[in-house]
Amino acid sequence: MIVEDEEKVSEVLKAYLEREGYKVYSTTRGIEAISLFKAIDFKLVILDLMLPDISGEEVCKIIRRTSSVHIFMLTAKGNLDNRIEGLNIGADEYLIKPFSPRELTARVNALFRRLNLDKDTEKFTFNDGELIVDYNKRVVKLHGEEVSFTPNEFDILYTLIVNKGRVLTREQLIYKVFGEDFDGFDRTIDVHIKNIRKKIESDTRNPKYIITVTKVGYKFGGENK
Numbered sequence: 001m002i003v004e005d006e007e008k009v010s011e012v013l014k015a016y017l018e019r020e021g022y023k024v025y026s027t028t029r030g031i032e033a034i035s036l037f038k039a040i041d042f043k044l045v046i047l048d049l050m051l052p053d054i055s056g057e058e059v060c061k062i063i064r065r066t067s068s069v070h071i072f073m074l075t076a077k078g079n080l081d082n083r084i085e086g087l088n089i090g091a092d093e094y095l096i097k098p099f100s101p102r103e104l105t106a107r108v109n110a111l112f113r114r115l116n117l118d119k120d121t122e123k124f125t126f127n128d129g130e131l132i133v134d135y136n137k138r139v140v141k142l143h144g145e146e147v148s149f150t151p152n153e154f155d156i157l158y159t160l161i162v163n164k165g166r167v168l169t170r171e172q173l174i175y176k177v178f179g180e181d182f183d184g185f186d187r188t189i190d191v192h193i194k195n196i197r198k199k200i201e202s203d204t205r206n207p208k209y210i211i212t213v214t215k216v217g218y219k220f221g222g223e224n225k
Helices: 007-019 030-039 056-064 080-088 101-115 151-162 170-178 188-200
Strands: 044-048 070-075 093-096 123-126 131-134 139-142 145-147 210-213 217-220
Touching: 007 101, 030 044, 030 056, 044 056, 044 101, 056 070, 056 080, 070 080, 070 101, 080 093, 080 188, 093 101, 131 151, 139 188, 151 170, 151 188, 151 217, 170 188, 170 217, 188 210
Parallel strands: 044 070, 070 093
Antiparallel strands: 123 131, 131 139, 139 145, 210 217
């Protein structure tokens, strides 16, 4: 679904994506986007932040209450604080206007290539069942209760788990999770790590699962029990 208040921009993006074989819905208004989202099982939402009725940020927050669908934010707000805010409320990618429709299409294709990779069914249990990560169902449970993760948060956690014992740099995590086409900033990983810790760590200042290795990167510290 494309949520973009500039109809000409929306039409161009829709044409590029349909040429790649995607089924695309579009709207210029946030309220209609929420209604469409409730009615249709979308795999990706491309969301402009400057909408005529409610803000794209509010649309993102409403979607994130019930769904882990991938969300690409489109905006002219390009400074670091804006990007961090977008990631904190649930965006998976952040594209700054103006951008090339070809670039957006390439990012969408890269996303679906990653999603369609065949991986073995895997379920990991740590610290006497305190933390359970089920790759096949893409579910994270803490103390038996399911925890809501965005797709990128889940992929980062999973990547750290399958590389348990290794320290991964930000660049390695970006390559493994976002792919070689990623054109963001390396601190994106830090924002996601902060959000993951809030969800699974009892003490974020003294984490036991996502360990920071100073001046290098991150590693997973859960015990296989």
